Amino acid sequence: MKKYLLSLFIWSVVLSGFFGGAVQVAQADILITPTRVVFEGRDRFGTVTLANNGDKVSTYKMDWRFFRMQEQGPAYVRVQGEEVALDLSKYIVFSPRQVTLQPGASQKVRLALRRSEEIPDGDYHVHLSFSTVSSESLDIVEGQEPKAQPTSGMSVKINVGYTIPIILRSGDVHVDSSIGRISLSRNPNNGFLKVAVPVHRGGGPYSVLGHLMVYHIDENGNEVRVGEISNAHIFPEVDRRVFDVQLIKDIAGGSLRVVMYDYTYNKSIDNNVIYAEETFPLE
Numbered sequence: 001m002k003k004y005l006l007s008l009f010i011w012s013v014v015l016s017g018f019f020g021g022a023v024q025v026a027q028a029d030i031l032i033t034p035t036r037v038v039f040e041g042r043d044r045f046g047t048v049t050l051a052n053n054g055d056k057v058s059t060y061k062m063d064w065r066f067f068r069m070q071e072q073g074p075a076y077v078r079v080q081g082e083e084v085a086l087d088l089s090k091y092i093v094f095s096p097r098q099v100t101l102q103p104g105a106s107q108k109v110r111l112a113l114r115r116s117e118e119i120p121d122g123d124y125h126v127h128l129s130f131s132t133v134s135s136e137s138l139d140i141v142e143g144q145e146p147k148a149q150p151t152s153g154m155s156v157k158i159n160v161g162y163t164i165p166i167i168l169r170s171g172d173v174h175v176d177s178s179i180g181r182i183s184l185s186r187n188p189n190n191g192f193l194k195v196a197v198p199v200h201r202g203g204g205p206y207s208v209l210g211h212l213m214v215y216h217i218d219e220n221g222n223e224v225r226v227g228e229i230s231n232a233h234i235f236p237e238v239d240r241r242v243f244d245v246q247l248i249k250d251i252a253g254g255s256l257r258v259v260m261y262d263y264t265y266n267k268s269i270d271n272n273v274i275y276a277e278e279t280f281p282l283e
Contacts, residue, residue: 029054031106032130032162035231038209038263039113040169046111048164050130052101059100059133062109064089065163067127069235085236088126088168091116098133111166121171122205123236131161165233167209176202177210177234179258179278187246195227195245197258199276201234208234210275211265214245215257217279226251232260255281 031053037046052058066084067076081087094111101107109128180198187194201208212232217223227245234241258280262273 029056029058030060030130030132030162032164034164036165036167036209036263037111037128038167038169040173044113044115046113046166048109048111048128049106050099050101050109051106052103055103057100057102059098060107061098061131061133062094063097063129063131065127065129067125067163069233069238069241071238071240075241084124084126085122086119086124088124088166091119091168092126092166094128113168119168119170120205123167123169123173123207123209125165125167125207125235127163128166129161129163165231167207169206171205173206174204175206175208175262175275176204177208177260177275178202179260179276182256182258182278182280190250192250193247195247195256195258197243197245198240199232199234199243199260200240201236201238203239205236207236208232208260208275209263210234211261211263212243212245213259213261213265214247215259216247216249216251216254217257218254223257224249226256230265231263233263251282253282255279 029052031051033049033051037048039046050060050062052060064081066079066081066087066089068079068084069076081089091114092111093114094109096107096109099107111128178200180200182198183196185194185196186192195214197212197214199208199210199212210232212229213225214227215223216226226249227247229243229245232241232243256279257277259277260275262275265272
């Protein structure tokens with residue numbers, strides 16, 4: 001009886017935003033920056049840098065994945081290309097599709113958008129996946145997951161992968177959103193507050209591509225940042241999401257100011273675009 005090499009894939013959808021959007025994703029010896037690419041206006045080209053952050057030579061394969069956002073349960077569910085509003089992968093090419101990197105080496109993955117008048121106004125997203133490729137017994141076929149080959153014994157290879165959203169904004173973008181009433185809980189490990197922030201997306205075909213910040217205002221009016229989520233997105237297929245923000249310090253009294261900035265948020269400037277803002281007293 002033949003036994004087969006099992007290729008297991010662990011996918012971490014970077015969209016969730018718990019890694020810095022303008023920073024980097026660094027897990028399991030793979031480092032990716034930025035954690036999203038947005039084509040808007042006259043943009044036609046984008047670049048993502050992939051780095052081998054480990055101590056061994058590794059081969060990485062890049063491919064398209066399709067996800068649909070959900071309001072309940074896991075933020076994203078994987079779907080097929082024909083199930084999305086627009087298969088954006090038909091309009092974007094990227095290169096290379098596979099690369100082998102020495103420890104500490106990096107590779108730029110270049111994306112090119114082919115604009116078309118047939119694309120309706122709105123936001124569309126596809127996800128670029130990065131997965132490590134086992135050097136043994138794998139038949140790599142472009143556009144498909146690696147295929148297991150027969151082997152004399154049973155073994156398991158863990159191929160760890162990550163995805164980032166590639167987003168096209170077509171037409172004159174208008175975004176409307178609001179912040180609902182927050183709820184508080186305690187982290188059982190450190191006792192710090194965790195803030196559940198419901199954010200509503202107004203109607204229309206455009207996403208909230210956000211950077212969510214939480215500030216504490218003490219009784220003397222002093223304000224300090226206590227939590228944030230970059231990549232706080234709400235895609236057009238849903239109208240609402242609840243973002244759980246783990247605060248980074250213990251606070252008491254005063255109030256919390258919650259701000260949903262545009263994804264282009266930069267802490268070094270003062271005129272960042274704000275989608276929505278609310279202040280809540282702490283009792």
